[in-house]
Amino acid sequence: MDSPATLEHYKAGMLLSGAGDSTGFKRELNYSGPDIHEAKKQLGGLKNITVKLPDWSVSDDTDLHLATAEALATGKKGEELLQEVALHYVEGMKDMTGREPGGSTIMGASMLKPGTEGGYRIPYNPESGGCGAAMRTMFIGLSPATLEHYKAGMLLSGAGDAIGFKWEFNYSGPDIHEAVKQLGGLKNITVKLPDWSVSDDTVLHLATAEALATGKKGEELLQEVAFRYVEGMKDMTGREPGGSTIMGASMLKPGTEGGYRIPYNPRSGGCGAAMRTMCIGLRYPRPEQLSSLVAVAVETGRMTHPHPTGFLGGLASALFTAYAVQRRPITEWGLGLVKEACPAAKEFVKTAGYAVEETERDWGYFTEKWEWYLELRGLSSGTGPVVWPDPYGPAERDKAYESFSWSGWGGSSGHDAPMIALDALLGAGSNWEELMNRVAFHGGDSDSTAVIACCCWGLLYGTEGVPPGNYSNLEYRDRLENSAEELYKLSH
Template identity: 45%
Template sequence: MDEKYCASLVLSGVGDAIGYRNGRWEFQTNPKKIWEEYQEMGGIDYIKVDSKEWRVSDDTVMQLATSIAITRDNGDDFEKTCQEITTAYIRCLEDMGGRAPGRQTLESLAHFTPGMKKQLLKWDELPYAPAGGGCGAAMRSSCIGLKYWSPDAIGDLIRYSIESGRITHNHPVGFLGAMVAALFTSYAIQQVPPRQWGTKLMNEALPLAKQYIEETRKEPNRTWENYEKGWNYFVNAWTSYLELRKIPFGEQTTTESNYPEFPEEYNYMDRDKFYHSLSFDGWGGSSGHDSVLISYDALLGAGSSWKEMIERSAIHGGDNDSTGAIGCAWWGALYGFTGVPDINYQHLEYRRELYALAKALLAQRK
């Protein structure tokens, strides 16, 4: 278990760093160009991830911030922990040089920062954000599933992941992405087979999430009237994906054994076209729904192969550092460091800090 916790955080950083490649790959929308450069390097076995050529992006810096906040000794003080998360996000902005932080995150945190707004807001007072459906909440939330990993802790997982998301992304597509990133990490630690995760999300977790949202309704910025359209968009995207992959949910039977179903031909170009089709604006993985959908698709297709996981989650022409970070967090929680070349992670930026926080999360897990 110690290895899986460490691998989840560390390999999330690796997926981020490889997808980002100091901004060269994250903002390269031509998948052929990325794939050719990746092949010229010799593939994943020859990539030495270090702090010079392969820096982590804002994804890992904010994952560190979330981990730090939820491992502070706050007991069961929900209010205090959410304030700690907000403070950690503000402080981590000092380390964003060259890491391409998201616009929505920066704009939202300005509401909590002295000197940047006339009226400071509490952590739960961010205005409803019509354009807040980005992946900035999902990319930093897998660590919540390491702390609140057990079925008995599902209530805490839902409320902390949703609130960590709403701090900057007060839109269902944004904060539900954060919930899925945390939820699927917890499923990995529970050793639930990945093919069942989508079913459990639809049948069990989303109803609980909707209940929580209704219970925490707050005028004027946290109302179902604001959230309904985004909620339906997120649920419909997952419904379509699960139907495409023949993954049962709802009233459907769960006795079949031949799912998920992938195309016979599914090379890097095929995958890129599919990721593009899932996206809101053509940049696959940049939103809360498609970031976790792409990551899940990559995990289902990769199985226990680290090479396949990197190539499916981080080597594409979309928001590949975020899908790499999310998907590789799940993969690490499932398989540890099995089959991962040492050079992929031994010199990763912030490796020591990620190890230390993984051990803290393991010690505090519920």
């Protein structure tokens, strides 16, 4: 797999765009490819071309690409940014001697009036179909995950948990939507104690995150996680932990050899691992770290959920946040899970040599259900377009989530909690309220589906458009944001 774009890649992208411009510019007005190839040969081939002044200047393309980039680099947004870009284009046109700008560019830029209202707009021009816009906008697509995205991911996962938890045991999406309306809508919900506490999901997500934040590795890390799960179970009053979590954690013996493993449990396919592993993707976000992500997700997952449906759910949540950091298209996430991460996990289970036979025996359900879901949504090849039922409101979603589920309670298993999270992320885009409608206000295990989706959403979109009341006074806000900072430092 390719590594994600680093600072060096950003620098290479900008630098080589200029180099390509300059090299291509030499031949811009020669209309024969074979002639240009012959001319290149005369120069001793591409490897012999030393791009420098005065013979190899950049053209208008780089001049205006730089204008766009330098305007974006001011950090301005909205109208202010557009004014800044317009100003840079006007200025850029003063640096065009020998650079051959196109006709629409010359005419358009001459009509810009940056600094005046709407001065970044020009009259419609039916002749402006040239490549002058395409040549200068490459930098706009690059907005990598920052520390703020990490903090938003951890914080909003807790907010989603607290909001979803309110209705964890209400089995009707339409009823929950009505209840939210009675409260004045999502924007009116102020999440704080005592009415809006986080559930077991966030307590144990924090346990995972704070263990990872120690920077420990290998067995030492697993002992640390086990220790914090045991500690976390002391903070469960009113938080409704699941049965496998209670039982599994009670069997952990951190500090003793192998004390982070419990006996195989064929009934541990619940979502208890999936709800607490998102931070693993924040610790190991890069494609080349997949094997670490897999090892830590599998081993921490089976501390309470040794059934593959349980711990592969933990793998899915960790993988999806890593994909969010990578800016991998959401339409590919499910395919990556089934085709890349699950096979790696299967190999890892063999190598680790623990409960291999039982795990392989029970393996099939998780991947079969995921393949079924990807087919249903038209995502089997990872490209879409996503196929949606019509209509797909609260009542229809309850039915759909039930069909994803193992026993009728959507999101309560390892496979369908991340599945509902993904379904909601695909459908909501950057709209927080729509995300919550789909992932927190449904008749299934709403806190666990929300804790996963909201972590991914924060990593993608930050806190933009989220009513501050939804998270400002959230229980454990400091711990969530602090662990985000530590995980960012360890991973960047």
